[in-house]
Amino acid sequence: MTTTPRGPLDGDRLAGASDLTPDLTFELLAEAPSTNEVAAERARAGAHEGLVVVADHQSSGRGRLDRSWQTPPGTAVTFSLLLRPTVPPASWPWLPLLVGHNVAKAITALGYDASVKWPNDVLLADDKKVAGILVERVETPTGPAAIVGVGINVAMSAEELPVPTATSLAVAGPDVPDRTSVLLGVVAAVREGYDVWQAGGQRGTARLAASYRAQCATLGREVRVELPGAGELLGRATDIDDDGRLVVETAGGTERVGAGDVIHVRPVAT
Template sequence: MTSGSAQPPARGPIDGERLAEATALTPDLTFELLPEAPSTNQIAADRARSGAHEGLVVVADHQVAGRGRLDRVWTTPPGTAVTFSLLLRPTVAPAAWPWLPLLVGHNVAKALIAQGYDASVKWPNDVLLGDRKVAGILVERVETSTGPAAIVGVGLNVGLREDELPVPTATSLAIAGSTDPDRTQVLVDVVTAVREGYDVWQAGGEQGTARLAASYRANCATIGREVRVELPGGGELLGTATDIDADGRLVVETSDGAERVGAGDVIHVRATSA
C-alpha cells in the first residue's frame, strides 16, 4: 500500500511511442498527445467542429485548466494523472444519449477492476475506490456540420500522494494499490474499455441499452444508500436511492414517494450514511 510518507511514483511523461502502438492495434482510436493543455475537452470540441473523425483521443500529459460538471475546476500536479477527451459521434436515438455519461463511468470502473482495483460508480459517473473518488467525467454535446458529437472528458488520479489530494474524499491509484501505476498503460486500458463499451452499446439498440442498464446497476455504489440530492435553487431530496430507471435517472424513495432525477438536474448526490 502506498502511503502519504512513501516516495512518489515515477512521474515521467506519457509514452508517445506506446500510444502509437496502441493506435496500430486499435484503428478505431487515434491518439493526439499534447505535453500541456488547458482543457482537453475544449481542444477535442474544436477538432470535432473541424471535422475530426470519431475515435480521436486528445491526451494532455499535464492539464492546467480542466473542468468538471457545473464548471468545477479540476487540476493535478504534473505527471500524476491521466487526462483525456474522446470524440464520439453517437448514432443512437436522442432519447438514449443520457446513458452516455453513465456508460463512460461504468467502463472506466470496469477497466480499473480489470487492473485489480475495487472500483465502482457513484451515480451518475464518478468513479470510486471504496468511498473515495478516483476519477471524474464530463460529457459535452457539440454541434458540428456533420451532426452532433459527444466529447467525453476523463480525469483520473493516478500517482497522487495523500498530501497532494485536492479534498479528503479523493484518492488515487497509487494510494489504493500496492505498486506504482503506469500512466501510459492506465490510459490505454481505460480508453480501450470506454470505446469497446460504447461500440457494444451502439450496436445493441434498445437491448444494448437494457444490458448496459443492468450492468451499471450491478456496480453502482449509490443504489441502496441513504442520500441527500442537492438541486439547483437550493432544494433537496432526502431518501433512499433504490434504482436507476430506463432513462438513466436516479430513483429516490422519499417520504412523499418515489422521485426521479436526471444527471443534468442535480448539483450533488451525497450519501447520508455508510
C-alpha cells in the first residue's frame, strides 16, 4: 500500500512494530482530545512501561505552559509514551531534555536539520518550531510514571501553520515521509535514548548532557526568558548545568532557570 503524508496512520505497521519490539506497544485511536490524558489513565490502571497511545487526530492537545496544540486532521503525529523511570528523583528533570534531544535526532535522520531550543522545543531552519513536547509525572498504585507527549507537524501547509514561528516537515522540504514512518522513527529513538540513559547511571546522564549541549540551539544566544507566573530574564545563554537548568549570564549575574519560555532574540555572534 502506498502511503502519503496526509494518509491515515497504518495500524498494521504499528501492530507489526509491537510484535518486533516487545518493549513497545502501540494503541491507535482514531481521535482523542489528548493522548497524554489517555496514557495517564492507562498508567493509573496498571499499564506497563512502553505503551504508546497514538491519536490519528488529536482534537484538544496540550503543550508546555498550558498552551493548546491543535492541527488539521491528517497533518501531524501525536502520541504519548508511558515510562516508569527507575533513576533517582534528582535525575528526573533530565527526562524532558532527553526526549527533545532524541526527537530532534530522529527528525535529523529523516533528512532534516533539526536542533533543540531549551528545554525541548524541536526547531528547523530559521528557529521555526516543528515539534513540541510535554512530559508529565503521574502517580500510580505501582509508583510514579512519566507521560511523554510529543506532537510533530508533518504535512501542514504554510497556510495551515498556527503561528509565524511554526513550521512543518512539508514546509521544510519536498520529500515528506508518511506519518507512520515519522511516528515509528521518533518513538524508537526516544525509547533507545531513554534505555541507554537509564542503564548508564551518572555516566549516562553526563553523556546525555554532552550530547544535548552539542545539539542545543539556545547556547551562545542572547535570550529573553519568560518565567512562570511573572517576570523575565535578559541575557546570554551559556550552559546547561548538571541538573538540566539553563545558565543565563545577565547584567546582574548568573541565573539558573529550571522552567520558563525561552525566546531567541538575535543570531549567534560570529
